[in-house]
Amino acid sequence: MAGRRDALLNREKGQSLFGSRIVGAVAIGVLLGCVFAFLLPHGLFSSSDSQTIHNLRDRISNQMVSSECESLEQVNALKSDVQTAKEKNYELKKEVRSLMEKLRQAEQGKGHAQEQVVALGDKHKVGPFGTVKGLRANPTVIPDESINPRLAKILEEVAIYKEVIVVLANSNVKEMLEVWFTNIKRVGIPNHLVVALDNTIEEFCKSNDVPVYRRDPDEGVDTIAKTGGNHAVSGLKFRVLREFLQLGYSVLLSDVDIVYLQNPFDHLYRDSDVESMSDGHNNYTAYGFNDVFDEPKMGWARYAHTMRIWVYNSGFFYIRPTLPSIELLDRVASRLSSDPKSWDQAVFNEELFFPSHPGYDGLHAAKRTMDMYLFMNSKVLFKTVRKDDKLKKLKPVIVHLNYHPDKFARMKAVVDFYVNGKQDALDRFPDGSE
Structure with missing residues (x-):
């Protein structure tokens, strides 16, 4: 009990001492306030100091x-x-x-x-x-600009790495030509050139900022150029291409019924004199196959093996400036001029593939077949690709509407399908021609 009482007395003394300290502190504060009020009646900071602070x-x-x-x-x-x-x-x-x-x-x-x-x-x-x-591959020829200085100047401005896409066109194909160069521009292929076969096409290209070359008048040939249909103009291209090769340029020859979806120069091998797309529609027909001919009456020797390949398409091929290439153009142009009823594509392939034999010297030119799914003909597209879910996802480099007569309508449908994403754009067309 005595211990508890002592503890209480000590706590009361501590509280009393603490209270005394507080009272003392308050008194000192009041005293200091009075002193400052007497010595500094205008406050701690003068008006000049306030102005200084304001200015600061x-x-x-x-x-x-x-x-x-x-x-x-x-x-x-x-x-x-x-x-x-x-x-x-x-x-x-x-x-x-x-x-x-x-x-x-x-x-x-x-x-x-x-x-x-x-x-x-x-x-x-x-x-x-x-x-x-x-x-x-054969060596390229020495360029000779003297044969056509005007064309040489145009190609110097247009071509890239001595390569150029060339198309021949007259007024009969004006609508298709517009689709042709519109998609070339969209893809971003600057090295293309239209060989205008009449004044209308020349002015049309100039008004659309399309590189154009108007040939000098040529009797006979000039009549074909202005009024000829597709086959006549197609035959003329072999004569026109010769000058390009003589000038030392490689040419990707293009028909007008082609839709460009990628830059073809990114997909060429350049290891042959002629690199061409095929009219074939599968691996066998496009790249060649061993076709066995059966003749039962021969008995033991009834089976004869033959090598077959579907023709190259003369409307889309890459040709290098070599002597065999120029010889090919000369041979085809010569045969077409002597027999106007001949089909240029048939003559083109005969000169490329027929071997030397008694009475005939074959052409010694290197050849390469393009990938048929990248460089696609319209038979491959409409008969096979559009019906296959996996193949439909592939994006070709070009589509050539060579198998169908309604070219303009199908060209627009190809653009809708591959460019505009309309998945049903190709559905309304039959596999073949109506």
Whole structure:
């Protein structure tokens, strides 16, 4: 009990002492307030000090506004610098692409040159089994600009890496020509040229900013150019193409009934004199097959093996400026002029494929067949591709409406299907012609 009482007395003393301290602190505060009021009647800060503070506030505010303006100018300057950097980067990318393409061509040319040295140079011993390769591509001719300086100047401006897409057109195919160059522009293929066969097409191309070349008048040929139908104009192209090859340019010859969906120059091999799309509609017909001919009356020898391939399409092929290529054009043009009823595609394939035999010297030209699903004819599209869910997802490089007479309508449908995404655009057409 005594211990508890002592504890209570100590706590009361502590509380009393704490209260005394508070009272003392309050008294000191009041006393100090009185002293400051007597010595500084106008307050701690004078009016001049207040003005100084106000001026300081204004100065800070002005600096902040000035800083904001400077920041805005800096941001705009930075944006301008970024845009300039982007433009320089784009130009650098173009230069890099150009250099890469030149390097690719140089390497390709080096490979061809090595093959030529091996095939045409000094005699060599045969290498190990499986290492021997013959000459794949013939050397290109020396360009001769004197044969057509006007065309040479146009090609110098239009062609890229000495390559150009060429189409012949007169007023009979004006609607299809518009679809042709509209899709070429959409894909972004700058190296294309229309050989205008009449004044109307020349003016039409100029008004649509399409590179155009108007041939000089040529008796006989000029009449075909202005009034001829598809086959007549198709035969004329072999004569016209000769000048392009003489000038040293590789030509991707195109009919007008073709829809471009990708850049074809990205999908060429360039290892042959002629690289052509096929009229075939499957692997066998497009790339060749062993066709067995059965003649029962021959008994034991009733089966005869034959090699077959469907013809190349003379409306879309890539041709390099080589001597065999120019010889091919000369042969076809000569035969068509002597027999106007001949079909240019049949003559084109006969000269390409018929071998030398008694009384006839065949053409020694290297050939390559294009991928039939990338370079697609309209039979492949309407008979096979549009009915196959997997094949429908593939995007061809071009579609050639060569198998059907209603070309313009089908060209527009191809654009709707592959470009505009209309999945039923091809459904209303029959497999063949009506």
